[in-house]
Amino acid sequence: MDRQEIIRQLKHHKKQPYLDYRLKRKTEEFTDRLFYTLFDINTTVEENLEFLALDFNELVDLACWDTVRPCTKVWERYLAELPIILEKLNLDAEAIRDCDPASLSIEEVYMAYPGFYAIAIYRLAHFLYQEGFPMVPRLMTEYAHRQTGVDINPGAQIGNSFFIDHATGVVIGETAIIKDKVKIYQGVTLGALYVDKSLQKTKRHPTIESNVTIYANATILGGETVVGENSVIGGNAWLTSSVPPNSTVFHTPEIKIKTVSNA
Template sequence: MDKEKIIQELKGHKKQPYLDYRLKRETEEFTNTLFYTLFDVNTPVEENLDLLEKQFTRLVDLACWDANKPCDKLWSKYVSKLPSILEKLNLDAEAILNCDPASLSMQEIYMAYPGFYAIAIYRLAHELYKEGFPLVPRLMTEYAHRQTGVDINPGAQIGKSFFIDHATGVVIGETAVIHDNVKVYQGVTLGALYVDKKLQKIKRHPTIMSNVTIYANATILGGETVVGENSVIGGNAWLTSSVPPNSTVFHTPEIKIKTADVE
């Protein structure tokens, strides 16, 4: 074995000029600190805000490679948004408590509901996404995705009192728009009709108006697709065109049951 040759070949195949996985690890640490600062009663807010600023400064050093797009002044703007983000998250938690008969307490929702955790990290990442902070918002939501099975792109726009029940397998694309009081069940996809890099600047994902319920494993695709307010989308439905307000959409599978003859 020619170890030196292998080393040189490996270095030669490292095509990315700057790929530092410390950014991923430290983003996850920042995300954890942020979540506990907002919710944990034993975490001191004042001390942790100082810690978060230090962690954020480190992320700026690792993520902001373009000198023409400085990120060093972003923290003060971001931290001023945290109270309003927390207010929205409390509304999300209340929506879960009011809608889910299995929820026994607010504490259970904050600590045990993967849907709430995924929404929380999305909302915290979305504010950074809007400012154009590179890569970190996506790393934050991917961290939540890995823990919950919920994949929400930080670019999605989600209104108040959002509820994801059971959570696992939910996919919400970058240009999706979700209005207020929407309920989504496990396995729902709000996606694009097809994937093409030329569509990067185009709305590719659907719009869901207020007071809509989307049941398990429904798939809604396309940037021009709008689900009208107060509609119900049944489980396993497949939509690629708009639905007017107050509609009910359902999939009717053919089910055959054969029972054995009993003598």
Template sequence: MDKEKIIAELNRHKKQPYLDYRLKEETEEFTNTLFYTLFDVNTPVAENLDVLEEKFQHLADMACWELQKPCTKVWDNYVSRLPEVLEKLNLDAEAILDCDPASLSIQEIYMAYPGFYAIAIYRLAHELYIQGFPLVPRLMTEYAHRQTGVDINPGAQIGKSFFIDHATGVVIGETAVIHDHVKIYQGVTLGALYVAKSLQKTKRHPTIMSNVTIYANATILGGNTVIGENSVIGGNAWLTSSVPPNSTVFHTPEIKIKTAPSNV
């Protein structure tokens, strides 16, 4: 084995000179600190905001933040949005408590519900996303994805009192728009009809109006697809076109049961 030759070949194929995985790790640490600052009763808010600002500055340096966009202004704008984000998250938690008969307390929602955690990290990442801050919001939501099985792109627009039950397998695309009081269950996909790089700046994912319930494993695709308010989308439904308000959509499977003849 020619070790020096192997090392030279590996270095030659490392084509991303700015690919520093410390950014990923430190974004996860930043996300944890941010979550605890908002929710943990033993975490001092004033002290932690100073810690978070320092962490954010470091992330900005590592993410190659544009010099003409001062990091301090972005952070100040972000912090000013945190009270509203927390208010929305409290509404999300209350929606889960009100809708899920298995929930025993509001504390259980905050600490034990993966759907709530995924929504929380999405909302915190979204506020950075809309300011044009690079990469970090995506790393935040991917961190939540890895922990919960819920993949919410930070670019999605989600209204108040959002409820994801059981969480695992949920996918919400970048240009999806979800209005208020929407409930979705495990395995739901709000995706694009097809993928092409030329569609990067277009609306590719559906719009879900208020008071819609989408049951497990339903798939709704397309940027022009609108699910009208007060509608119910049944489990395993596949939709690529709009549904009017107050609709019920369901998938009817063909079930055949074959039994062996009795020997009696």
């Protein structure tokens, strides 16, 4: 096969007309600028909001393939929402500082906790998800996923003062509902019982009521599964049915120790 034939075949099979990877790169730049605008003391808010507006216009050009949808109006609503999002993120940071004995300062939480970063990018993406802005919210949370190991779908609904400790391996599905003052640890999955495209418009992921703690590597599955308030889910637990309020659920492993006598 000569070079021209290879090129012809590659072009023939390159079928996705909207697959412009500039969108991914621009979304990551927008996400970084947005995060620094909200938190970095050396980043000027007034000036950066102008840059963010320009960035967003580029995202509109790249992401809004359906010209009927008013993507250009989203920025004004998003801008008005940013103070509310920042207020929620400050509550998240305070919850992490107050709950984690290893936290030495609030500044450490903002700068060094991957769980906080993942929550921040989720909250910044969630509003755009609610607005129906295409692709960008998912690219934002996947950017955070790549950096932190935390996979939060931007469609999840998460209340105030949320705490993810250690972060790595956490998965929170699109239709999960998490209420206020919930603490989860590494490796926790809030997932679906099974995957089928026909379930796209249904609630597939669990509801976690307020003041629940979920320890490492617990798996909670199903759209009808509700963990009642003030409950504690122990490490490695596997849940596919609801738990009443004020419950403690734990997994008891069977441990067998084989010893070899001295010869």
